[in-house]
Amino acid sequence: MQKQLFHIFAQLMDILYLMIICSVSLAVIFLIIFIIGAKNGQFEDDESPAVRMLFDSEVQKEKDEDKKQTEDEPEGDEKIDKK
Numbered sequence: 001m002q003k004q005l006f007h008i009f010a011q012l013m014d015i016l017y018l019m020i021i022c023s024v025s026l027a028v029i030f031l032i033i034f035i036i037g038a039k040n041g042q043f044e045d046d047e048s049p050a051v052r053m054l055f056d057s058e059v060q061k062e063k064d065e066d067k068k069q070t071e072d073e074p075e076g077d078e079k080i081d082k083k
Contacts, residue, residue, distance in 0.1 A: 037043065
């Protein structure tokens, strides 16, 4: 009975060692990916993308106003001289 328990315990310990090796190697891979991303400037500016959507409406209003002004102006053939 004790030998069976010992073998089961030994198998569990082997799996535990394997899981530790897998988790440490996965952590090292993620660390390398993070360092590469940080060197490439991926994490430089976290603020402006969140704030950028607040300014889109102003840009859209300016585009709409410009479009409205060009639509209101008559073209060369449509101009009527009033004298």
